[in-house]
Amino acid sequence: MIRRRHRDETGAALVLVLVIISILALGLAGLLSLSDTSVRTTIGLDEQAADQYNADGATKAAIGNLRNGKFNNDVTSTTYPYCFGNGVGGNPGAELPLPNFYPPAGKVQSQSSAAVSCAPDPNSGAAGGLVPIHEDNKPGNAILTLGQVAGEDGINIKALAKNTKNEPVPFNVRGQIVSDSNINVVSGTLQSNVSVRAHSGCSGTIISNPAPLCASSTVGDPNYQTELAFDPDPNAVAKALTLQKVPSTCPGKIVTFTAGYYDDANALSQLMDGTGSCRGSVWWFQPGTYYFDFKNNANPLLSKQSGDVWTIKDAGSQLVAGSPCVNRVNPNTTRCTPTPKPQVPALTPGACQSPAENDDTRYPGVQFIFGGDSRLTIAAGDVEICGTWHDHRPPIALFGLKSGTATDASQTGLSLTKVTTPGDYGASATVAALGAAGGDFATWKSKKNNDSGSMTVEGFAPATPIPAGSMLKSATVRVTHRHALGSTDALSVTVTPTGGSPLAAASATGVVGPSTFKETPIQVDTSGDGSLADQIYKGTFSGAKIALTTGLLTTGDIEDIDTIALDLVYVPPAFRGETETSVPGNCLTLAYTGGGGPCAVFSTTTNYADKLYLQGTTYTPAAVVDITLSNVTQQVLRFGLVSRALYIKETGALSYSGPVIELPDNSLGYGPGGTIVYLSTYVCPGKPSCSSSTGTLLVRSRVFLYDPSGTPEPVSRKVVIQSWSRTR
Structure with missing residues (x-):
């Protein structure tokens, strides 16, 4: 007899439990891994934050040190150029060491250290000027000579060999020296703190850094303009x-x-x-x-x-x-x-x-x-x-x-405005008759041989004022006239500027009659030193009187005057x-x-x-500068020189060894009261000491120290943090 096995769900729960356990195990493993990562991240962030706090605190400590110190970039200070004075532990003060500055953090089980290096802005503080000096407002060279004239040195130096202490002393120049021709150091030594360049050779003793270059290319004229080119005043x-x-x-x-x-x-x-x-x-x-x-x-x-x-x-x-x-x-x-x-x-x-x-x-x-x-x-x-x-x-x-x-200027055809004395011309001498060519004219008839007739007229004011400083080049009285009989008439004029003294009479041979109206020019004040020239020079000429005398050889000849005019040619002031x-x-x-x-x-x-x-x-690009210096005690030419050529000679006793010709250093313009320093902060986690060579750079900052009096005032000096940046 065959028995059939009864089928049911016995054991299924076990499988389900095993599945659930496996899933939970996998999830728990993931959670444990995530937790571990989170813990590690937290520790790392704590360490980074600690480093940053360390750097920030160290930077603030350095700023506090500067606030309480006397550093102002004074090149004469015994601790220059160190911001932090004599420093500590043999450190000369270029860096501020901060050992064991920050407590343990994260995996770092010991204290951390920091260091702050300091570099002053060389153009600030006591070493800086009172106004901004930069490449745009000073020449590119301390000396630049542009000439290339045969037989002429571009730069000629005769310097003293020794000072009052019998020590060798060069002729010092602060800034670049450039000659578009040659440099001839006849005696002594020419020295620049930077380069020396000549186009056509050097002679004598020259010291520079780098060595002199004596076959260089030429340098162009900077083509500076006068102050007038920039003056907003239209009348400048x-x-x-x-x-x-x-x-x-x-x-x-x-x-x-x-x-x-x-x-x-x-x-x-x-x-x-x-x-x-x-x-x-x-x-x-x-x-x-x-x-x-x-x-x-x-x-x-x-x-x-x-x-x-x-x-x-x-x-x-x-x-x-x-x-x-x-x-x-x-x-x-x-x-x-x-x-x-x-x-x-x-x-x-x-x-x-x-x-x-x-x-x-x-x-x-x-x-x-x-x-x-x-x-x-x-x-x-x-x-x-x-x-x-x-x-x-x-x-x-x-x-x-x-x-x-x-260039010459002229005012021509200046005309009369009044007949002062009609004289022999009587009622015919009017402004209308004498003021313009054509139409009426003034007339006079001789009563005897070698007779003369006269009249006086005035006016002749310039159309525009003549500027003071003008030089009279010529003054001409033009008389348009004619006469009836076949001989030559004669003309004579005496000009009296308004408010001035009469000029010497001037005369001219007239025209042969009978004739049509013709013009006879008569030059006056030909020496250029009379009252007319004087008034034109002073800018006071406002008009004149002209006394005209005409001479006729024959009885019954008739003289007709059509116009009397004055022409002036002068040279006004000009650049x-x-x-x-x-x-x-x-x-x-x-x-x-x-x-x-x-x-x-x-x-x-x-x-x-x-x-x-x-x-x-x-700046004299077309001409030479020649200076003899004796007993020099200071800079003589500041802000440089540009000329065609430069000749310098030293004489007498010399005790000054600084630059005689110089370009000022660039300056931010804060003056001695305003010093700028650049701070770099380094950290060394878990280390007992730190320096810029062993630490990690984390913070850069620019700090402005201000002493209103110009003299460092510890504690009370003002501090402005102009920039602050972290490197990570």
């Missing part, structure tokens, strides 16, 4: 060409000059020759643009002298050009205190506000523009000329024009280049070989022993 050019009279008085021993046009070198030289009542004065040139275009050898009204040269030779005087300052012993450490006028005597340097310490909206300086063959030579007396600071162009103090000519075209025979254009500077646009004599300071750029 007219003002600069407005003739100014040289002052003759010196109240309080100050002679005050007004910006404008000066054409009389002799008057300037006599004022400053050290012999007159104003000797020992301060020659104060107020802020503004001065144009010197001397005409002593061209204008008969001006005193003649040898060359158009303004010479200063008053040993007890001071020329101060620009906004004046209260006297200060050291302008490098004492800021300018403005004063309405210079003190007497003025203490140079520092008598005027340098463009390195003030801006053009508050304290403008001067610009001396030289045109034609005009020159300035200094034989004695202190001189300080301060240019004007600008944000986007150099503060040019001396400017030599390289182009421009003067003239230092060229042969503007002044034929201009000695400034000749090859220069030295010797005191008779044909240099700016020079000092070989025995000059007083103080000279040009606080601004010198």
Whole structure:
């Protein structure tokens, strides 16, 4: 018998339980893995946060150290350039070490350390200027000479070999030196803190870094423009060409000059020759643009002298050009205190506000523009000329024009407005008859042989005012006339400018009669030094009287006068280049070989022993600068020089070893009270010490330290965090 097995669900629950257990096991494994990852992530984040907190705290600690310290980027400090003073543990202060600065965190079971390095902005603090100085508002070179004139050195240096301590001392220049021709160091040593380049060779001892390059390519003219090109005043050019009279008085021993046009070198030289009542004065040139275009050898009204040269030779005087300052012993450490006028005597340097310490909206300086063959030579007396600071162009103090000519101007056909005395012409002499050609005319009949008839008329006012400083080139009275009989008439005129004295009578042979109306020109004031020329020069000519006399040879001849007119040709003031075209025979254009500077646009004599300071750029691309320096104690030419050629000679006792010609360093303009430092913060997790070489960089920051007085004031100095960035 076969038994059938009973089928039921016995054991199924076990399978189900096993499945559930497997699923739960898999899920639990995943959860455990996720939990482990989360724990690891949390620990890692804690460690990162700890590092960041460490870096942030270290940065704040460094800022606190700076707030309580005296660092202001003073290059003369014994701890310069270290922000943190003498430091600790032998560290010189370039870094602030912070050992065991942060407590354990995450897997890091020990304290962490940090370090903060500090680098000052070299153009801030005590090493920075009071105004922003950058590449746009200073020349590219300390010296740039552009000339390539045969027989003329581009740069000629005669330096002293030793100072007063019998130590070798070079002629120092701060900034690049470039000559488009050669450099000739006749004696001593020429030294630049950067490069020296010449196009056609070097001679003598030259020190630079890198070594001098003596066959370099040429450098172009920067083509600077005068202040007038940027002046928003539409009348700026007219003002600069407005003739100014040289002052003759010196109240309080100050002679005050007004910006404008000066054409009389002799008057300037006599004022400053050290012999007159104003000797020992301060020659104060107020802020503004001065144009010197001397005409002593061209204008008969001006005193003649040898060359158009303004010479200063008053040993007890001071020329101060620009906004004046209260006297200060050291302008490098004492800021300018403005004063309405210079003190007497003025203490140079520092008598005027340098463009390195003030801006053009508050304290403008001067610009001396030289045109034609005009020159300035200094034989004695202190001189300080301060240019004007600008944000986007150099503060040019001396400017030599390289182009421009003067052109003739004329006013012709000036007519009469009144018949003052009809004389022999009687009722026929009227304004209507004599004022215009054609129509009526004035008539007179001779009563005897060799008879003469006369009349006087007036008017002849210029159509437009003639500017002061104009030179009369010609003055012509034109008479349109005729006569009846077959002989020649004669004409004579006497011109009397309104308010002036009569000119010498001038005459001319007339026309052969009988004839139609013809014009006879009669030249007056031909020497150019009469009352007419004088009024035109002074800008006061407003008209004249003309007395006309006509002569007839034969009885019964009839003289008819149709018109009387006056023509004037003159040369108004104009900007003239230092060229042969503007002044034929201009000695400034000749090859220069030295010797005191008779044909240099700016020079000092070989025995000059007083103080000279040009606080601004010198720009004379068409002319030479020749300077003899004695007993130098400061920089002489600041903001560089651009000229055709430069000749320098040192004499006397020399104790100064700094740069004589310099370009100022770039500056942010905060002055000594504003110091910028750059902080870099490094962390060393779990390490007992840290430095920039062993740590990880996490934070960079820029910090501004401000001391309103200009002197570091620990604790109370202001701190501004200008930027703060994390590297991860």
